[in-house]
Amino acid sequence: MWRQAARRSAQIRRRLLSSSAPAAGAGAAVPGPCIVHKRGTDILHDPWYNKDTAFPLTERDRLGLRGLLPPRVMSFEQQYERFINSYRSLENNTRGEPDSIVSLAKWRILNRLHDRNETLYYRVLIDNIKDFAPIIYTPTVGLVCENYSGLFRRPRGMYFSAKDKGEMMSMIYNWPAEKVDMIVVTDGSRILGLGDLGVQGIGIPIGKLDVYVAAAGINPQKVLPIMLDVGTNNANLLQDKLYLGLRQPRLEGEEYLSVVDEFMEAVHARWPKAVVQFEDFQMKWAFETLQRYRNRFCMFNDDVQGTAGVALAGLLGAVRAQGRPLTDFTKQKIVVVGAGSAGIGVLSMAKQAMLRMPGINRNGEGHNQFWVLDKDGLITKSRKGLDPAVARFARGFGPDEVQDLHEGASLVEVVKKVKPHVLLGLSGVGGIFNEDVLKAMKESDSPRPAIFAMSNPTTKAECTSEDVFKYVGENAVFASGSPFNNVILGNGRKGYANQANNMYLFPGIGLGALLSGARHISDGMLQAAAEW
Ligand SMILES: NC(=O)c1ccc[n+]([C@@H]2O[C@H](COP(=O)([O-])OP(=O)(O)OC[C@H]3O[C@@H](n4cnc5c(N)ncnc54)[C@H](O)[C@@H]3O)[C@@H](O)[C@H]2O)c1
Ligand SMILES: O=C(O)C[C@H](O)C(=O)O
Numbered sequence: 001m002w003r004q005a006a007r008r009s010a011q012i013r014r015r016l017l018s019s020s021a022p023a024a025g026a027g028a029a030v031p032g033p034c035i036v037h038k039r040g041t042d043i044l045h046d047p048w049y050n051k052d053t054a055f056p057l058t059e060r061d062r063l064g065l066r067g068l069l070p071p072r073v074m075s076f077e078q079q080y081e082r083f084i085n086s087y088r089s090l091e092n093n094t095r096g097e098p099d100s101i102v103s104l105a106k107w108r109i110l111n112r113l114h115d116r117n118e119t120l121y122y123r124v125l126i127d128n129i130k131d132f133a134p135i136i137y138t139p140t141v142g143l144v145c146e147n148y149s150g151l152f153r154r155p156r157g158m159y160f161s162a163k164d165k166g167e168m169m170s171m172i173y174n175w176p177a178e179k180v181d182m183i184v185v186t187d188g189s190r191i192l193g194l195g196d197l198g199v200q201g202i203g204i205p206i207g208k209l210d211v212y213v214a215a216a217g218i219n220p221q222k223v224l225p226i227m228l229d230v231g232t233n234n235a236n237l238l239q240d241k242l243y244l245g246l247r248q249p250r251l252e253g254e255e256y257l258s259v260v261d262e263f264m265e266a267v268h269a270r271w272p273k274a275v276v277q278f279e280d281f282q283m284k285w286a287f288e289t290l291q292r293y294r295n296r297f298c299m300f301n302d303d304v305q306g307t308a309g310v311a312l313a314g315l316l317g318a319v320r321a322q323g324r325p326l327t328d329f330t331k332q333k334i335v336v337v338g339a340g341s342a343g344i345g346v347l348s349m350a351k352q353a354m355l356r357m358p359g360i361n362r363n364g365e366g367h368n369q370f371w372v373l374d375k376d377g378l379i380t381k382s383r384k385g386l387d388p389a390v391a392r393f394a395r396g397f398g399p400d401e402v403q404d405l406h407e408g409a410s411l412v413e414v415v416k417k418v419k420p421h422v423l424l425g426l427s428g429v430g431g432i433f434n435e436d437v438l439k440a441m442k443e444s445d446s447p448r449p450a451i452f453a454m455s456n457p458t459t460k461a462e463c464t465s466e467d468v469f470k471y472v473g474e475n476a477v478f479a480s481g482s483p484f485n486n487v488i489l490g491n492g493r494k495g496y497a498n499q500a501n502n503m504y505l506f507p508g509i510g511l512g513a514l515l516s517g518a519r520h521i522s523d524g525m526l527q528a529a530a531e532w
C-alpha cells in the first residue's frame with residue numbers, strides 16, 4: 001500500500017515537473033514530457049531549462065525558484081521583444097564604429113543569450129536568420145575564432161585532445177545529452193581562409209550547428225560541436241599566453257590518424273546513428289579521413305562535398321541564366337582558382353555531372369572544360385609532384401588545347417586566352433580577381449559571365465560585388481562565400497550579390513541522412529541535392 005502510494009506520488013511529481021520544461025528545441029517536435037531533475041539555481045544556470053523571468057509563479061513554487069527571481073513574471077513574447085530591442089539599440093549605438101567592433105559586439109550579445117536561455121536564443125535566431133547568420137556564422141565566426149582564447153567565458157561542445165588518447169571511449173559519456181543526432185568536428189587546421197587556428201577553431205562547429213538548428217530544425221539538445229586538438233603549427237598561437245589549446249606542434253601521420261580513429265569509434269559506440277560532419281580540416285586530412293571513414297560511418301566532409309554541391313548548383317544556374325538548356329553545361333569553360341580541398345571537391349563533382357550529360361562518352365575522353373590554377377599558376381601535365389586528385393584536372397598541350405597556354409600561366413593570362421564562361425575562386429586569397437582579371441572576364445565567351453568568389457571570410461573573398469558589376473559589366477552573375485551587398489546599377493536595376501556558401505546544402509544533407517536513416521552519405525545524394 002505504502003509502495004503504491006509512493007509510486008503514484010512520484011508519477012504525479014514527475015508530471016508536474018515535466019510541465020515546467022521549455023520546448024526541447026524551437027521548431028523541433030517534442031516527443032513527450034521532458035523530465036527536469038534539477039531544482040532552484042541549478043535550473044536558472046542551465047540554458048536548456050532556464051526561462052529567466054518567464055517562469056510562472058506555479059512553476060517557481062514547484063521548482064524551488066520562488067525568491068530567486070524578480071517578482072514580475074514576463075511572457076516569452078515580452079522577453080523576445082526586450083532582446084530584439086536591445087540588439088537594435090546596440091546597432092544604433094555602434095553606428096560609425098569599425099565593422100569588426102560592431103560584429104563582435106553583436107556576436108557577444110547573441111552568445112550571452114545562448115549561454116543563458118537556449119529556448120529564447122533559438123527562437124530569435126530562427127525568426128531572424130537572415131540578419132543573424134553573418135554574426136553567428138560566416139564571416140563574424142572567423143573573427144570570433146581568431147580571438148577565441150580572449151573571448152572565452154564558457155565552454156561549448158566537447159574537446160578531445162592528443163593527451164586524451166586511450167580515454168575517449170569513456171570521455172564521450174561525459175556529454176550530458178542521452179541522444180546526439182548531429183556532430184560537427186574540426187581539428188582547426190584550416191579555419192575558413194584564416195589558416196591553422198588550433199583549438200580556437202571550435203567556433204566553426206558551433207556556428208555550423210546553429211545553422212542546422214535554424215535551417216533544418218534539428219533539436220538543439222541533440223547537436224554536438226567537437227574540437228579535436230592535436231596541437232597547432234601556428235607560431236603566434238603557440239607563443240600566446242592566453243592560448244587555450246595544446247601548446248605543441250600538430251601530430252602527423254599515424255599518430256594523428258590514431259587520435260581521429262579513436263574519436264570516431266567512441267562517437268559510434270555511444271551514438272551509432274549520429275551523422276558526423278568533418279569541417280575545416282587541411283586538405284591532406286580532409287581527403288584522407290573522407291576515404292577512411294565514409295564507408296564505415298555516416299559522415300561527410302563539408303568543405304569537399306558540401307561546397308561541391310553548392311558550387312555545382314551555381315554552375316548549373318549560370319547555364320540557366322544564359323537561357324540555355326542544362327545539357328549545355330558541357331559547353332561551359334570553367335576556370336577554377338584554388339586546387340585545395342574545396343576546389344578539387346568542386347571539380348570532381350562538376351566532372352561527374354558533366355559525365356552524365358548526353359553526348360559525353362563514359363570516360364569523358366576528349367572533353368576537358370576545366371582550367372585549374374593553384375599558387376603556382378595554371379596546372380598542366382608537366383607539373384612535377386602533383387597530388388593524384390589534382391593531376392586528373394591538369395591541362396595537356398596540343399591541338400585541342402588553348403594556344404600558347406603554358407605550365408604556371410598567370411590568372412589574367414588564362415582568363416584572356418580561355419575566355420571562360422565561369423571564373424570560380426576557392427583560393428583563400430583576398431582580391432585575387434583584381435581589375436585586370438575582371439576586365440578580362442568582360443571578354444568572356446558568355447553573354448552573362450559568372451564570377452564566384454567563394455573564399456571566406458570577407459577579407460579573403462577573391463573580389464567584391466561592386467568590382468564585378470563595375471569591371472565585368474551589368475550582365476555579370478555574381479556569388480560569394482561571405483555575404484556582400486547588392487549593387488545599384490543603371491536604370492535603378494539591381495546587381496545581385498548571391499551567396500554561394502555550403503550552408504545552403506549541409507543542413508539538408510544532415511537532415512536528409514537522419515530522416516532516411518542512411519548508413520552512409522554517397523556522392524549521388526550530394527549530386528541530387530545540387531541538381532534539385
Ligand atoms: N563558400 C564556401 O562554401 C566555401 C567552402 C569551402 C571552402 N571555402 C573557402 O575556400 C578557401 C580555400 O579552402 P580549401 O579548403 O580549398 O583550402 P586549401 O588550403 O586546401 O586550398 C587552397 C588552394 O588555393 C591555392 N592558392 C593559394 N594561393 C593562390 C594564388 N595566389 N593563386 C591561385 N591559387 C592559390 C593553393 O595552392 C591551394 O590549392 C578558403 O578561403 C575557404 O574559406 C569556401
Ligand atoms: O564556413 C563557411 O562559411 C564555408 C566553408 O565551410 C569554409 O570553410 O569557408
Ligand SMILES: [Mg+2]
Nearest residue numbers: 279280302303
Ligand atoms: Mg568549412
